[in-house]
Amino acid sequence: MDSLDGLKTVIAVVETGSFTTASERLMISKALVSKYVGEVEDKLGVRLFNRTTRRLALTDAGKTYYERALPLVEEYEELLDSVTGEQSAPKGKLKISVPVTFGEMQLSPVINKFLTTYSDIQVNIQLTDRRIDMLEEGVDVVIRIGGVDDSNMVARQINTxxxxxxxxxxxxxxxxxxxxxxxxxxxxxxxxxxxxxxxxxxxxxxxxxxxxxxxxxxxxxxxxxxxxxxxxxxxxxxxxxxxxxxxxxxxxxxxxxxxxxxxxEFGLFAIFPHRRYLSKKIRCFIDFMIDEFSSSAK
The missing domain is CATH 3.40.190.290 (D-Maltodextrin-Binding Protein; domain 2)
Structure with missing residues (x-):
């Protein structure tokens, strides 16, 4: 196991609250998630999670590990972007949550333009009108029409x-x-x-x-x-x-x-987690939304 894989796996398990959901977020098997977490715990000599048949609880050591691991992974991703600069196209999987009607009528007709521009990005659009937990469900960007009341998230207004x-x-x-x-x-x-x-x-x-x-x-x-x-x-x-x-x-x-x-009138917002570093793929998608749907794009 690569150390970076271990860091990302523990972060995913903490934020999703389960090995199963973490495996879906990371696109690896549940068995591999369990193996990576076990290897990290063996290397550290501490338990990061207390596991029972019904629940998964973060230990104090696990909380400390998560809080220190998160900025390390963000700094690594920022390092890659800063070194490659504009010579490297954004890549990876982008999971977006969109209101049903807006997704069907507005985003779906133009999303291929985004995919054509950024050929190394794979997009997963989740159409739902319910409020979601971005970290638990592994969503990179939420598009919302209406108010924003989560202080843990950053909201970029696109239009009204x-x-x-x-x-x-x-x-x-x-x-x-x-x-x-x-x-x-x-x-x-x-x-x-x-x-x-x-x-x-x-x-x-x-x-x-x-x-x-x-x-x-x-x-x-x-x-x-x-x-x-x-x-x-x-x-x-x-x-x-x-x-x-x-x-x-x-x-x-x-x-x-x-x-x-x-x-x-309701605002159209792009919402993402309140983290110091925003990955290139997310920044490119938000810029795309502004280009397509801001009042100046009309």
């Missing part, structure tokens, strides 16, 4: 996406076009249950007046794309992120309601 109030032409022709926020309270509305606002929709008038209205809704969905489809079918008025409905609006399948008013 406003919500658009919209409905189908058929629905508006049948039920009327709202002229004021209060008019919306008499309409059927579609609620995105991902939003904490629920049925309380804040609207800002052209002169800056803020008004919160309580909408009437018989249907909620936890997918903005599903909300859009329900609205297209005549289900009512919906609040949907602009990037999801921009093509549908352009095609006239949905119409903006109260176009002079604005409402919430």
């Amino acid at each position: 996406y406003p919500l658009i109030l919209c409905a189908s032409p058929a629905y508006l022709n049948q039920h009327g076009y709202p002229k004021t926020p209060n008019d919306i309270t008499s309409h059927s509305c579609i609620v995105d249950s991902n939003f904490r606002i629920g049925k309380q929709w804040p609207l800002v008038s052209p002169n800056g007046t803020v008004e919160s209205i309580e909408v009437t809704s018989r249907i909620a969905a936890n997918s903005p794309r599903a909300v859009m489809e329900i609205a297209k079918s005549g289900g009512g008025i919906a609040l949907i992120p602009e990037f999801i409905v921009q093509d549908t609006l352009a095609q006239g399948l949905l119409l903006e309601v109260l176009p002079g008013y604005t409402t919430l």
Whole structure:
């Protein structure tokens, strides 16, 4: 076993909390993970983990080892990048967690451009709307739309996406076009249950007046794309992120309601662990996201 392999293996086991998940992260067998950890413990003459059939607990020695090993591995990776400089292309496996709708509609159509530019990087895109533990799941970058509340992570804001109030032409022709926020309270509305606002929709008038209205809704969905489809079918008025409905609006399948008013907007963030050194493959991906999705890229 190479000493660096031992360092990386112990780090992976600590951060994932299991030999099985560490093996998936490192792309080696569980048996090899166990062997590497055992060899490190034999060389040091101490136990790094207390193992039972049900759980894996880090010892005090293991905690010290992890805290000292982590900067060593980071410094080694930084050394490689600084020596090779721009002559070396970024390489390795990059695991990215992306919201389902953004991943399907925005990232998937352009990811091949990133792969073409960086031919030595392999990308694993995980589509999920749940909050994840980056260290435990071995994720390199999380793309998130909304707030960021984890102080242990670094968040790079890429863009902001406003919500658009919209409905189908058929629905508006049948039920009327709202002229004021209060008019919306008499309409059927579609609620995105991902939003904490629920049925309380804040609207800002052209002169800056803020008004919160309580909408009437018989249907909620936890997918903005599903909300859009329900609205297209005549289900009512919906609040949907602009990037999801921009093509549908352009095609006239949905119409903006109260176009002079604005409402919430959500930030698009790239999130990564708060470490001193950021690997070249992660830096290149974040730069790619900025090039593709920042407001200046429009």
